Amino acid sequence: MAPELSIKDQNREVELFVGRATTLFVLVVLMLGLLVYRMLELQLWNHDTYKSRSDDNRIRVQTLAPPRGLIFDRNGRLLADNQNASSLALVIDKMPEPSESLERIGSLLELTNTQRSEMIARVESNRRPDAPLVVVDSLTEEQVARLAVNRHLLPGTEVVNRLVRHYPYAEIAAHAVGSVRRLSDEDLRRVDPVQYSATEFIGKRGVEAFYEDTLHGRVGYQKAESDALGRLRQTLDVQSPTAGKDLYLHLDIDLQFAGVTALAGRRGAVVALDPRNGGVLAMVSQPAYDPNFFVTGMSEAVFGSLSTSKYVPLFNRATNGQYAPGSTFKPIVGLAGIGLNATTWDTVIEDRGAFQLPGQEREYRDWAWTKDNSGGQGTVDLRRAIYRSSNVYFYDLASRIPVQDLVDFAAQFGLGRDMSVDIPSAGSGLLPDPVWKQGAKGLPWFPGDSVNMGIGQGDLLATPLQMAVVAATLANRGRLVQPRMMRGIDAPKSGDGESSLPSTQIALEQVSTQDWESMVAALEDVVHRGNQGFRGNGTAWAYIGQDIDYRMAGKSGTAQVVEISQGEEYDEETLSEFDRKHAWFIAFAPVENPTIALAVLVENGGGGSSVAAPVARAVIDAHMQKAESKKVAQQEMLVQR
């Protein structure tokens, strides 16, 4: 390929080049002008837009959850505190492939299937994709380490340290203190969503639920700078949250332990009150559950067994279990008889083991009745009718009291209504009367209904908490107190805080002071009257009264669950577990100046004196021992001075 034989004209080529270069330079200037125009557009005309976009990028406003108030027992021991937990949080917006990342996190942390589905569920119901969302509650140290190593592979993940609720006594105080649960959408509709914007848990049961507003505190805010991977770089501005207030309860964890120990795995409840002010000293419901499970999450198996067990561990028997009070109701009937002039302390009847209404064949039997023995407590007055728990005496008495008068009188002990000050959704039991019966059953009140009510059976139902109030009212010789959990907020009160609270006391005016003392004496006999020969001892003496070094008053009760046919014997062997009798015992001590009143119920436990009374004794023993050692300590202090 030979070059063309044209003479190259250097001058012309230089001119051509200069011309071209000039043209292209103009083009260069124009194009650079375009860039400058673009920069003006970005940096001057739309500066504000990009400025705020940049700030949005870097500044994250986070709400800070307030630390939940602590809950102490009367001795200052922590019943509910907050513990540090490392949790895995995700900022969904910062995750390029959320589902893939969740998969990776799952296998990295070796999560169980339950944890994985929980994680996915939380991501799906997430409210704010731009804020960290806790998906795994408590990470082990190894899991934290694994996350740290693989952090670069998992944009949008953060290990956050946060405070989570912890219940040191776990099952022991579960039903009394209650527990928190993960905040649900439904909860959010009830509460102030701003205050709860950083809160993960809300009180769901017991004290935790009732004092939610007090315990929760006020939300805080923090402006923080975070990088492209959603990690916090520095905090710019903080408005600290206000911690919730601490609660001091009347509860005594030692009594709680005593109750749990004494129930020894049996189903049942113990409620102990300070009769002077209604403070709940112990509230045991067995079986119980570990409330920590609701905080840190539990496996499906655990939740399944909790929620479907036929022993219903999640159910608070102490406040919501409703049982026929049985013979523990007899003191009320007796006092009603005195107050309504249906009987006197001196009136006696002959108890031959059975009672019949005039003109009726049906026999109402004594508790000691068997096929071979008619039972019967012989000649009984009211005092003997109490300590021997004569059924016949109270059949007779109740049949002679106008039903409405008896019901009105019983109502003054707090039966048939929820007397509690700060116990959420406590049961109100059932105090039946003719109006109720007509409405509920469409039947009139028969005389037999009064007879049954005389021994606390029939349709009458009460919770252990209500029976504890009855015990306290007897202890107070007629002054009714309302049960309350809380002793004070925040600052622990100096002194005992055991002063009486007259504002909530209601007097029972139909009965004289002397009558109250007589009833207390009869109740004292239940425990202390011993060595009196056949059918001469208090019903509980053999079980708890022989080695007792303080004075206790009590009343046993054995409540039938199913009706035993006429002429048939109660036979535990032939009855299924849930048809056996409930064992009751109500008591208070010391007899003079009582400081504790309680009710014990053992579900399907059998005899009140043999089964429930020892539980009551154990709890009161624990209480008296503490009172004694306290007294000793105080005396020693005085001596030292």
Add this chain to the structure above:
Amino acid sequence: MIQADFQRTLSPYDSAATKPSRWYFRLHIDPILVGLLTVVIVYGLVVLRSAVDGNEALYTAQIQRYAIAYVVLIVAAQIPPNLYLRISPLVYVVGMILLLLVLFFGVSVKGSQRWLEIPGLFRFQPSELMKLAVPMAVAWYLQKRSLPPSLKYTAACLGIMTLPALLIGRQPDLGTSILVFGAGFSVLLLAGLSWRLVLWAGLAISAAAPLIWQFVLEGYQRQRVLTLFDPQSDPLGAGWNIIQSTTAIGSGGLFGKGLFQGSQSYLDFLPEARTDFIVAVMGEELGFVGIAFLLLIYLLIIARGLWLASQAGSTFGRLLAGAFVLTFFVYVFVNVAMVSGILPVVGVPLPLVSYGGTSAITLMAGFGVIMSVRTHKAW
């Protein structure tokens, strides 16, 4: 043939030869150009200081690279244009061979096969060499022919440019491919390619655009173009870079947030802050004033470069020097336009500012050649 070239270029028309010969002239240095380049480099290092975010090792490495680049600049300026002319075909052929080697033995980085590696020694991108080799080859081809080039010669030049551009495009490295083609094309433009032809070609390419879209562009390349028009369509994926870089620049305002104060870059929102997107760091921290200053220096370099080219004593020298200057401009434009969201994202560094060695050294070699064609007269 070379002899003939030599005789032909030894012409009496060289006016520059009569100019007074200063010390820098004898050293084949243009102080104004070197000064302007140094301003850009120092300015770039200041911004890079912020972009490396405390990584001293990276920073030191870049300074060492510039030291090498200056040596290359001086050495390239000492070599007479005649030698460039003579080695042009050879460089082109070697470059093509290397490109073919890349095709078969290249090392893949981030999904494209661009590198040749001699293990333990070094690795480099032959396509960078082609940025110099292609304009050299086109200038070599045109210098002995009368200008403006005829249609036939134009077609031959297009062939010289297209072959390596296709190979580079296959790596795939569309950005470099276009730049290589553009470098050759700027020689043609400077050689007097008919504007009418350029216009027709432009129309033809526009008409063929749908076909190019369908059959030439890879999926990710199409995505980049689409992203340009609507970055919000995929804010965490393809649109992320554009959104973050425009946010960085825009948030800088008139005077910027201050050096080392750019939240977009130091909080890692800005991708590739040290390399291709460094102008966003500049825009965020030094504002409009910072970028305008940079563009002004670039403009001065281009003006000086074109003037030096026009002073060359041969057609080859003029075309080559002029083409280098225009290529340099194309770098600047494509990079800044890309980062500010006017052009799709292609991997083009900001000349003499972005972190990286190959580009800096290639560019400085180009400026060395420009000074060489200006100061070597008697050949």
